[in-house]
Amino acid sequence: MLSARQRQLDRVRTFLFGSRTHYGAVFTVFLYALLIAIGFVYLYPLLFMFVTSIKSPEDLLNPMVQWVPTQIYTENYAKAYRVLNYPQTLTASVVMSVVPSALQVAVASLVGYGLARYRFPGKGLVLALVLATFIIPPQNTVIPQMLTYKQYGLLGSPLSLFLPAAFGQGFKSAIFILVFYQTFLTLPKVxxxxxxxDGASDLRIFLTIALPAAVPAFIVLFVFSVVWYWNETFLTVIFLEGGVTTLxxxxxxxxxxxxxxxPPGVVNIFDRLNEAIKMAGTFLNILPLLVMYFILQRWFVESIERTGIAGE
Amino acid sequence: MSVQGRTRRFELSFRAREALHGYGFIAIWVVGFLLFTLLPLVETFRYSLHRVTVTAETIQLEPLGWANYTRALFTDPTFVELLIAYSVETLVSVPIVLIFSLIIALFLNLRFRLKGFFRTVFFLPVVITSGPVIVELAAQGATSAPGIADSPAVAAVLAELPRALRNPVEYLLTSFILILWFSGVQILIYLASLQRVDKALYEAAAIDGAGAWEMFWKITLPSLTTATIVNAIFTVITLSHFSENPVTRYIYGQTYAVQGGIGYASAMAFLYFVAMAALLALIYLGLTVWARKEAR
Known part of the structure; x- marks a missing residue:
């Protein structure tokens, strides 16, 4: 039989260090402290960016003003909006990420399905080559591509990004093909x-039976593709420069x-370029992605966990 | 004609038809691979052996043998220096990204309140890590651990270290937060494989009296071997293909430089590719050897 004192001690110990079913207070505090610290690492640049972007030129010069500006100064955004030529570059960015992504995901699903469902000689080779396209750095293929595009007058045209995507060679295409391959392998064949x-054709089986079953994978991969195309600058600068300008x-x-x-010689000192305006520009750049992410996030992360994007 | 003979013929034609339909599905990719990857790759290699002059109508090639390669390796001091710095930085970054993303994934796999909020925050890097954004943030000092590398004590310790060790440590201090920004997808991959570990294993181990620490080393970690290898490869490739990577920037700059040119840039691109492949092989081998030792 336990004494009252013993029982009390036990209760304290469970509270602090947990039991089989609950985490203890020590662990909980430790967990939240770490989560908050790491979360801060990611939020700090965003907070910094946002706070700096609403500082007036006076606030920027005032060493007393660190995190709380004396006023909300929206003029930075008005300037950044004009400098970025926002309506035009935003439209360009949307088109240059959504269209190649749609093409890329559609073609990757076809290829992934073909690899997962059919036996044919050379399948191992194709899979190895798909992996190889993931490893080959873009600068090893970009110059001849650029020269060819130039020859056909495609340099600066949106087609220079659409064409590779339509042929399954879009940005990071290997990941998309491999994830679809994995997804179709795990779906039942019955x-x-x-x-x-019953006599359905192969294409019809793919479109009416396999595709609907893989919808979660489609949406996740599409979102990833949009994000990667949106953020891509190496290829877009080479292929689109002079034609289309993305954000x-x-x-x-x-x-x-x-x-x-x-022009610096013409405008007064408060209208010169400062970091507040630059940060406003950076913020306007990632704002569409942030909005998309916060709308889709719950759904996005959960379906990744379900589709098993890890690909084993 | 026996029945067996007929079925075999049917078998064969069925096999052939299946293969044909399979080729139908992947044909578009094969054409794309030949046109947009293999052909340009071979072409780049050809350029790397020549001096390339592009005029309005034609591309002129003047054979140089391996001169572009020897020049990049033995005469150009910048390229080799950048290549060494890139290799060191990659080797330092990969373990950090792996360990960090594993820790985050382990946390996100626990039950606690506000999990949704933290999950949203931790996946932010997936969405906003792009070249120009990182450059703007780094220029404002938002990516380095604030002030650590500047403090006199750390500077004194750094000065004492041998040069070979000083560069990685310095890189670590100044870019620690930047490295963390490359962990988004890796966290996802770890999380997805953590959720596929059989819960019954943990229950059985708990009944046998194993603690959380032992369960991590004996159950969790061995189940994550594949994810770790996938993550390591993904990290190396993301870092190497990143548009603000100094080597990439240098090669790109040399493409249009007067002294450089397309031929020279192509040769450097291939050397960079070889270095990256070597790093990949090194990390892959290291991880598989380690996994095998763990399994024993």
């Missing part, structure tokens, strides 16, 4: 076989574009 016995492209020459609009 329905498809039954449809085949990140415009951001990378922000200083130059600013001085074209507001």
């Amino acid at each position: 329905l498809e076989e039954a449809a085949r016995l 990140p492209m415009q951001l990378s020459k922000f200083a130059q574009a600013y001085e074209n609009l507001y």
